[in-house]
Amino acid sequence: MLADDYYPAEFFNWSPVMYWVMAGVTALFYFASILLHEIGHSVVALWYKIQVRSITLFMFGGVAQIEGESPNAGAEFLIAVAGPLVSFFLAFVCNELLRVFSDNPPLLALFKYLAYINLALGLFNLIPGYPLDGGRVFRAMVWAITGDLPRATFIAAKVGQGFAFVFILIGFWKIFSGDIPGGLWIIFLGWFLKNAATTHIPSS
Numbered sequence: 001m002l003a004d005d006y007y008p009a010e011f012f013n014w015s016p017v018m019y020w021v022m023a024g025v026t027a028l029f030y031f032a033s034i035l036l037h038e039i040g041h042s043v044v045a046l047w048y049k050i051q052v053r054s055i056t057l058f059m060f061g062g063v064a065q066i067e068g069e070s071p072n073a074g075a076e077f078l079i080a081v082a083g084p085l086v087s088f089f090l091a092f093v094c095n096e097l098l099r100v101f102s103d104n105p106p107l108l109a110l111f112k113y114l115a116y117i118n119l120a121l122g123l124f125n126l127i128p129g130y131p132l133d134g135g136r137v138f139r140a141m142v143w144a145i146t147g148d149l150p151r152a153t154f155i156a157a158k159v160g161q162g163f164a165f166v167f168i169l170i171g172f173w174k175i176f177s178g179d180i181p182g183g184l185w186i187i188f189l190g191w192f193l194k195n196a197a198t199t200h201i202p203s204s
Helices: 002-010 016-047 075-100 107-123 133-146 150-178 180-199
Strands: 051-056 062-065
Touching: 002 016, 016 051, 016 075, 016 107, 075 107, 075 133, 107 150, 133 150, 133 180, 150 180
Parallel strands: none
Antiparallel strands: 051 062
């Protein structure tokens, strides 16, 4: 996508090799951004003496395998919000670097994309659909109000399923509007979120 669409649309006079080299470099920085996002969760979890078993990166982002539940709603809130805050900070830093590298087209293109993708990553993860970070923030709020973690998890997971179906409907709408690749991508995101939310619904 970067080599065929983004970079050719932004910069017209590069060679095909340059487009692919920059796409590869950008992809590596993108996954580094996701890793830092997950490290943000992990550092706060470790602060609360919660073991972090591993960090896994995959095509939709990443996940920190945190052992056990947070000790309280406040800790859950801080652990959940740490990742998006890291993404927003990275977006800010990359945006500031645009001024530094304004005369260097490859680096300008790199940091322009990283500023955008980190902002998008932070905003997407704040959607209040569990198990996204925003869903965990929502669960922490319900937990704080009700004092009942299983109930808060159930409600947050159901809200996550609701957002998943909204994504799927938007995807079909985009397909019928002529944007087949974009629609399929959004449907796939919705399907992924639905499955993730379903697996987190506590059994009765």
